[in-house]
Amino acid sequence: xxxxxVAGVAQGAAAQLGLDPVVLRLAFVLLTMLDxxxxxxxxxxWMFTPRAQGDDRGxxxxxxxxxxxxxxxxxxxxxxxxxxxxxxxxxxxxxxxxGSLILWQQAAPGTRRxxxxxxxxxxxxxxxxxxxxxxxxxxxxxxxxVAQGKLADVGRSFMFTVVVVAGLALILAPWLAAxxxxxxxxxxxxxxxxxxxxxxxxVHDSVLHTLTLIQRSAHDPREVTRLARSQERExxxxxxxxxxxxxxxxxxxxxxxxxEEEDAHGVPIEVVCxxxxxxxxxxxxxxxxxxxxxxxxxKYAESPVVSVYAEVEPEQVTVFVRDRGKGFDLxxxxxxxxxxxxxxxxxxxxxxxxxxxxxxxGEGTEVMLTMKRASS
Amino acid sequence: MRIVKVLIVDDHRLFxxxxxAELGPSIQVVGEAEDVETAVRSIAELQPDVVLLDVHMPGGxxxxxxxxxxxxxxxxxxxxxxxxxAAEDVIGVIRGGARGYVTKNINGSELTDAILRVAxxxxxxxxxxxxxxxxxxxxxxxxxxxPELDSLTQREREVLRLIARGYAYKEIAKELFISVxxxxxxxxxxxxxxQLSNRHELSRWATARRLx
Numbered sequence: 001x002x003x004x005x006v007a008g009v010a011q012g013a014a015a016q017l018g019l020d021p022v023v024l025r026l027a028f029v030l031l032t033m034l035d036x037x038x039x040x041x042x043x044x045x046w047m048f049t050p051r052a053q054g055d056d057r058g059x060x061x062x063x064x065x066x067x068x069x070x071x072x073x074x075x076x077x078x079x080x081x082x083x084x085x086x087x088x089x090x091x092x093x094x095x096x097x098x099g100s101l102i103l104w105q106q107a108a109p110g111t112r113r114x115x116x117x118x119x120x121x122x123x124x125x126x127x128x129x130x131x132x133x134x135x136x137x138x139x140x141x142x143x144x145x146v147a148q149g150k151l152a153d154v155g156r157s158f159m160f161t162v163v164v165v166a167g168l169a170l171i172l173a174p175w176l177a178a179x180x181x182x183x184x185x186x187x188x189x190x191x192x193x194x195x196x197x198x199x200x201x202x203v204h205d206s207v208l209h210t211l212t213l214i215q216r217s218a219h220d221p222r223e224v225t226r227l228a229r230s231q232e233r234e235x236x237x238x239x240x241x242x243x244x245x246x247x248x249x250x251x252x253x254x255x256x257x258x259x260e261e262e263d264a265h266g267v268p269i270e271v272v273c274x275x276x277x278x279x280x281x282x283x284x285x286x287x288x289x290x291x292x293x294x295x296x297x298x299k300y301a302e303s304p305v306v307s308v309y310a311e312v313e314p315e316q317v318t319v320f321v322r323d324r325g326k327g328f329d330l331x332x333x334x335x336x337x338x339x340x341x342x343x344x345x346x347x348x349x350x351x352x353x354x355x356x357x358x359x360x361x362g363e364g365t366e367v368m369l370t371m372k373r374a375s376s
Numbered sequence: 377m378r379i380v381k382v383l384i385v386d387d388h389r390l391f392x393x394x395x396x397a398e399l400g401p402s403i404q405v406v407g408e409a410e411d412v413e414t415a416v417r418s419i420a421e422l423q424p425d426v427v428l429l430d431v432h433m434p435g436g437x438x439x440x441x442x443x444x445x446x447x448x449x450x451x452x453x454x455x456x457x458x459x460x461x462a463a464e465d466v467i468g469v470i471r472g473g474a475r476g477y478v479t480k481n482i483n484g485s486e487l488t489d490a491i492l493r494v495a496x497x498x499x500x501x502x503x504x505x506x507x508x509x510x511x512x513x514x515x516x517x518x519x520x521x522x523p524e525l526d527s528l529t530q531r532e533r534e535v536l537r538l539i540a541r542g543y544a545y546k547e548i549a550k551e552l553f554i555s556v557x558x559x560x561x562x563x564x565x566x567x568x569x570x571q572l573s574n575r576h577e578l579s580r581w582a583t584a585r586r587l588x
Contacts, residue, residue: 240462272507272540275514307503307542311510320541366541 009045136167206234226266233259250283250317251276254310257291265298268305275312277373283317285351286371292343293321293367301325301365317371324364330357344369380495381406383424385415385441386457387433391480395428395457398484403491415441419452425495429474431458431465442472455494457482461504467512470570476500498560499567506539509570528566535562 005011010028014021032039140163210231217223237255247253251273258269279287290308297306303325310319340357344367348355353371382405384392392408399405406422409415412435419427419441427445431438438456445452454474458465466477475494478487479502490500501509513528528536531552538548545563549556 236461240460270503270542272503274507274510274540305542309503309507309537309541311537311540322542324542 006042007046009042013045133167133170136163136170138167140164140167202238206231222266226263229268230259230263233262248278249276250279250287250312251310253279253287254290254308254319257287258294258308261291261294261298265295267298267303269294269298269308270305271308271310273310273312277312277317280374282351282353282371282374285347286317286319286353286369289344289347289353289355289369290319290321290367292347293369296340296367297321297323297325297365301327303364312373314373316373319369320366321369322364322366327359327361327363327365329361330359378402379404380426380491381422381424382426382428382491383407383409383415383418383422384428385409385418385433385438386428386430387411388430391430395487398487399491400485400488403488411435412437412440412444416444419445419450424452426491427452427454428491429454429456429469431456431460431469438469438474439472442469442474446473453494453497455490455500457487463508463512466505466508467570470505470567473571475567477505478502479504493560497564499563501536501539501563501566503540503542506536509566510536510540528569532562532566535559536566539563 005025010024011021014024028039028042031041140160143160143163210227214224214227217227254273255271258271262269277283290310294306294308297303301323303323305324307322308319309322310317344357345355348369348371351371353369355370356368357365358368359365380403382399382403384395384405385408386392386395387410389410392410396405396408406424407418409418411433415427415429415433427441429438429441433441438454438458442454454476456466456469456474456477457480458469458477459480460466461479470477475497476490476499478490478500482490482502493500509528510533534552535548538551543551545556545559548559552559
């Protein structure tokens with residue numbers, strides 16, 4: 001601190017506001033003329049201002065004298081002209097100003113620096129705006145003081161209050177806007193970083209892991225294909241599929257069943273779903289039957305790919321499981337074979353649905369499952 | 377035998393050479409392009425019959441190529457080929473003017489068939505695209521503005537359903553007791569509806585599917 005005048009309050013505040021201390025000192029002196037507001041403000045700030053670390057080069061007595069004389073002169077002028085009877089005009093302004101100065105000083109140095117860096121630059125470019133605002137404030141204040149003489153004219157003084165408020169708003173708008181922008185920017189940045197972290201974690205946990213597994217099982221083409229398929233599926237779901245609860249809705253449950261059987265048997269199962277609905281008991285039975293059909297197709301049909309198509313209509317739900325494998329003679333199946341008779345046809349019929357199997361040797365197999373929807 | 381001239385547009389060199397190697401003898405690859413700019417230029421220079429178009433590419437992607445080429449009045453036919461099966465991409469590129477959409481895990485002979493079909497002016501629907509179309513046209517709470525364009529006929533629905541179930545055109549024809557040509561007509565008619573129907577539900581449906 002180079003040379004304080006009284007306690008260095010004006011100087012400290014000026015340093016933080018990036019203004020010349022003289023401006024603030026004059027402001028204090030002027031405010032003191034208005035019912036001594038300046039002195040009170042000075043005292044308040046003195047109490048709240050943290051003492052600067054480091055050297056204290058003592059009081060600048062020359063300036064103390066100068067400001068003292070100036071103060072006395074203005075005081076005399078005020079008493080003579082009666083302007084000093086500012087009364088309630090000055091108080092709100094002074095209290096507000098002192099309050100914001102105290103806030104400013106109490107803010108953490110880092111926050112303050114950010115406020116400054118983001119606002120001061122912008123404000124400098126908008127001197128016109130600030131100038132206009134100041135003009136309005138001054139006009140408002142002067143107008144108010146003039147109106148004081150004719151207190152009866154409340155309407156006019158009210159108008160000047162509006163002018164003052166408008167001026168203040170005009171001055172403060174860029175600061176507030178900059179602050180708001182800053183907050184928004186930080187928020188977006190944080191969200192972006194979180195997303196990036198999520199992607200990185202996902203890639204690390206699944207993709208890199210699978211690539212390592214693929215390298216280690218390079219001698220086994222079937223296993224490599226299986227790994228690649230399951231990773232592809234997982235990544236696709238993550239990228240494109242809406243997050244669905246596989247225990248609650250049909251489409252998600254069909255997809256999950258297909259994925260699990262595909263993993264278990266190493267045969268790609270392509271799923272297409274049209275529409276969706278919540279699961280109920282009947283649909284759970286349908287799902288079990290569909291899963292059994294997928295297992296049969298993947299295990300016995302020797303088909304390169306299995307197609308599953310599920311369609312939800314207003315009255316019923318239909319699932320088709322189709323392979324292009326070797327097919328079989330439906331009549332030649334012994335009655336005790338559990339897969340088709342019990343797990344598929346029987347289960348569907350017990351639950352009020354229907355199953356139809358279409359197959360012939362060499363022509364692949366298609367299982368069609370229908371279930372009425374409970375109530376909709 | 378007729379030879380179909382094909383241009384491959386994809387930003388992955390490995391994928392381009394893979395496709396080139398897989399295509400049947402009735403296909404002649406006349407060139408490759410790796411981004412929107414080279415694609416537009418190559419199409420103008422080489423005049424291919426069919427362009428195999430990747431959906432995601434630097435410089436605006438497949439939709440930008442479609443916009444620039446079809447916008448200039450060219451009659452070249454596009455078959456979209458993509459790893460993405462997101463509804464927005466599929467519907468977007470079909471609405472942009474592509475005559476078909478297949479995913480990149482399609483095998484060589486199926487791709488050859490698809491290219492020949494597109495070269496003949498027919499449409500190529502993957503099971504998933506068929507599913508999307510059924511889904512999009514089914515969610516019709518709002519009344520159709522143009523009944524002819526904004527809804528599917530019963531027959532078209534049946535054909536799409538069979539495609540979604542994994543049937544090839546020949547199998548569909550057999551199943552429905554119609555000719556393959558009729559199946560193709562139905563699919564082309566669906567494609568036309570998909571491209572011309574201006575019900576915004578289609579696009580909205582496609583975007584909403586990602587956000588649900």
